[in-house]
Amino acid sequence: MGKLPLSTANLGYPRLGHRRELKRALEGYWEGKIDRKALLSELEALERAHLSLQRDKGLTYVPVGDFSAYDHVLDHAALFGILPRRFGYRGGPVDLDLYFAVARGTKEAPASAMVKWFNTNYHYIVPEWEEGVTPELTGEGPIERVRRARAWGIENVRPVLLGPYTFVRLAKGPGVEDVRRAVLALVPLYGEILRRLEAEGVSWVQIDEPALVQDVPKEHLPILEEAYAALVGGLSSLRVLLQTYFEAVDHYERIVRLPVHGIGLDFVHGKARNEAALAAHGFPEDKVLGVGLVNGRNVWRTPLGERAEWLKGLTRYVSFERMILQPSTSLLFVPHTVKLEKKLSSELLQVLAFAEEKLDELALL
Secondary structure: OOOOOOEEEOOOOOOOOOOOHHHHHHHHHHOOOOOHHHHHHHHHHHHHHHHHHHHHOOOOEEEEOOOOOOOHHHHHHHHOOOOOHHHOOOOOOOOHHHHHHHHHOOOOOOOOOEEEOOOOOOEEEOOEOOOOOOOOOOOOHHHHHHHHHHHOOOOOEEEEEEOHHHHHHHOEOHHHOOHHHHHHHHHHHHHHHHHHHHHOOOOEEEEEOHHHHOOOOHHHHHHHHHHHHHHHHOOOOOEEEEEOOOOOOOOHHHHOOOOOOEEEEEOOOOHHHHHHHHHHHOOOOOOEEEEEEEOOOOOEOOOHHHHHHHHHHHOOOOOHHHEEEEEOOOHHHOOOOHHHOOOOOHHHHOOEOOHHHHHHHHHHO
C-alpha cells in the first residue's frame, strides 16, 4: 500500500528547554546575573532549536508563536494592550520588564492572578480588562515570529493565536462583562493580524478556542458566528483552523459550521462525544478536520496499530485528503524527549513517549 495523502501538524511544543534553559535564563535575568541582551539571545536560541527540531521531524505544518518567555495568555494581553493600570501602563508597546511585572508583581503593585489552564497543571496569567480600556495592537508579534522562523529556514509555518472568544472567557474585569462587546472589540485586531499574515504568504493559521469544550451558553453561539464571519470574510488565501482540545466540543453541530476552513477536535480526551457528534451530524464537506489522536497530555506511547485502524474508520465522515493528523493538545505539558532519561529501566523507557517521540508517532501514523 502506498503512502496515504495525510498531512501532519503540531499544536505547540514544550518551552522549558531540554535542560531547563528557559528557567535558568529567566531566573538569571530577574536576579541581575544576566542582562536583557543575554536573555533575549537565550530565548531566541530556544525558539529556533524547537522550531528546527519540529521541521526536521517532517511535520507538514510547524506551529509558530506558541513559544513564550513566560505565558501565552499574557503574551496576548500584552499584544492587545490589556494590562492593569496599577503598573503604570497607559498604552503603546509593552516593555519586557512591564511584561514580567504583571506576571510577578512589584513592590508597588501585586501580580495578576495565576489560574489553572483548564484541567491541566499549567497556570496562566489572568488578563485584567479594566473599565475604559480600549484594545489596540501594541506590536507585530505574530508577524515577527513568522519572519524570524523563515529566516531560520522553517518555511512550513502555521502561526498559533489564542482565539478572541477564549481570551474573553479567561479574562476578568468590567471589560469582559459584556461578552459580545468584548469579543467584537478584539475582532478588528485579530483581523489586522490575519491580513498581515496573509500578506506574508502564510497558508494556514491556528486559532485556539479551548473554551468551546466548556459549557458554552447558547446565547454565545451568535457571537462566535458573527466574530468568525468578520475575521474570515476579509481573507482571500489564508485559511483558518479553529482548534479545540481537552474535551469534546460543546454545540458540535453549530461549531463545525462556523465560517472557517478547518476544525481541530480532540479524539483522545473527547473521543466518545466527538465520535458520537460526527456520527449524528457528519462533518462539513468544505472543511479540513484536525484529528487529535496522539495524546498530548500523558507520557505513554500511542497504540499505533489501534489508532491506525480507528483512523481508517474515520474516513466514513472525512477523506484522508481533508485530514491533518495532530496531537490531542499542545505538547506543552510533557517533557522534551525520553533520550535524556538515563536512570529509568529499559522496560519503562520502551513504553514512554515525550514530545519528540510523539512527533515521531505522528510521522509513523
